[in-house]
Amino acid sequence: DTAVSQTPKYLVTQMGNDKSIKCEQNLGHDTMYWYKQDSKKFLKIMFSYNNKELIINETVPNRFSPKSPDKAHLNLHINSLELGDSAVYFCASSQDITETSETQYFGPGTRLLVL
Amino acid sequence: GQNIDQPTEMTATEGAIVQINCTYQTSGFNGLFWYQQHAGEAPTFLSYNVLDGLEEKGRFSSFLSRSKGYSYLLLKELQMKDSASYLCAVVDSNYQLIWGAGTKLIIKP
Numbered sequence: 001d002t003a004v005s006q007t008p009k010y011l012v013t014q015m016g017n018d019k020s021i022k023c024e025q026n027l028g029h030d031t032m033y034w035y036k037q038d039s040k041k042f043l044k045i046m047f048s049y050n051n052k053e054l055i056i057n058e059t060v061p062n063r064f065s066p067k068s069p070d071k072a073h074l075n076l077h078i079n080s081l082e083l084g085d086s087a088v089y090f091c092a093s094s095q096d097i098t099e100t101s102e103t104q105y106f107g108p109g110t111r112l113l114v115l
Numbered sequence: 116g117q118n119i120d121q122p123t124e125m126t127a128t129e130g131a132i133v134q135i136n137c138t139y140q141t142s143g144f145n146g147l148f149w150y151q152q153h154a155g156e157a158p159t160f161l162s163y164n165v166l167d168g169l170e171e172k173g174r175f176s177s178f179l180s181r182s183k184g185y186s187y188l189l190l191k192e193l194q195m196k197d198s199a200s201y202l203c204a205v206v207d208s209n210y211q212l213i214w215g216a217g218t219k220l221i222i223k224p
Contacts (some may be wrong), residue, residue, distance in 0.1 A: 041200060043158070043214040090157060103148070104212070106157035 003027050006107040021076045021110045023091030024088055032074035033104065034059070034066060035040050035090040043058055049074050050096075081114045088112070117141045119215035121203050126221045127193055135201050135218045143208025150179050150202040151187045152217065158202055161188070173198045190220075198222045 004025045013019055015029060025032060034046040047066040049053055054066065063079045091107040118140045126135040139147070147163040150158040164170055164179035164186060176189040188201055200217040207213055 041217050043202065043204075044212065045214075058172040101165065106159070108157050 004091060004093055004105050004107040004113050006089075006110050008110060009108060010111050010113075012113045012115065014031075015081055015083060018077070018079045019081060019112075020078070021091075021112075023074050023076070023107055025072055025091075025093040025104060025105070025107075027093055027095075029093040029095050029105075030071065031094050031096060031102075032068070033092040033094075034074065035092060036060075037088045037090060037109075039087070040063075043069055043092050047074075083114050086114045087113055117193070117213050118208065119203055119205060119213055121155050121201075121215040121218045123216070124219045125188075126223060129150075129193055129195060129224050130224055131193050132189065132191050133193060133220065135190070135220065136141060137186045137188070137203035137215060139184050139186070139203070139205045139213070139215075141205045141207045141213055144181060145208065147179055147186050148175075148202075148212070149186075150204065150205045151199050152202055153199045161201075172205065190198035193222050195224070 004039045007022045031050045033048040036044045038048055046060050049068045065077045088109045090109045090112050094102040094104045094106040096102055120138045126168055148163050149161040151161050152158040162170055162177040164177050167179055167181055169178045174191045179186045192196055198221055200219045201219040203215040204212045
């Protein structure tokens with residue numbers, strides 16, 4: 001009964017490949033997020049979806065594209081992977097992005113290593 | 116620009132008290148979160164402050180001063196399991212969470 005789950009947990013791939021990371025939440029939340037945490041441990045927001053609508057799109061390369069088939073899922077697709085994409089990617093969800101006290105619940109993270 | 120500052124690393128002794136500070140400069144303010152992140156794991160929620168003052172929750176307390184752009188997390192009766200990174204995050208005027216880099220807390224016996 002994991003609240004926010006991500007697959008895969010580890011991903012090792014070659015430069016230039018295309019890969020996807022899946023995220024699912026069973027909390028009934030309206031908003032989901034993707035974060036990138038680099039080696040310096042900064043959590044950087046990449047995308048968020050509210051009721052299947054992209055509402056925040058930070059200045060990330062367009063090689064990254066979020067896909068939300070339904071409210072409970074937000075997948076991250078990455079084209080033409082680069083060495084600098086190596087990081088831990090966290091999915092998170094919250095009830096409502098406009099409620100400022102809403103806690104974000106994080107998935108376990110996907111550790112991506114690009115060789 | 117938006118900025119969240121926290122010390123990079125702190126060391127404390129088991130059973131003692133430690134205070135982790137966070138200062139922020141953001142476009143608007145709609146609340147401040149503290150999260151705990153153990154190595155190799157996801158961040159987990161600790162506290163939320165939106166009004167000035169101290170919020171106490173067991174061994175952990177969080178303080179906020181909006182006029183000073185300042186918060187701290189106070190951990191009492193430190194245990195070895197408290198060794199982790201502590202992340203400060205501010206909700207700005209666009210309801211976006213701005214994250215600090217985190218403070219790595221090392222607990223020694």
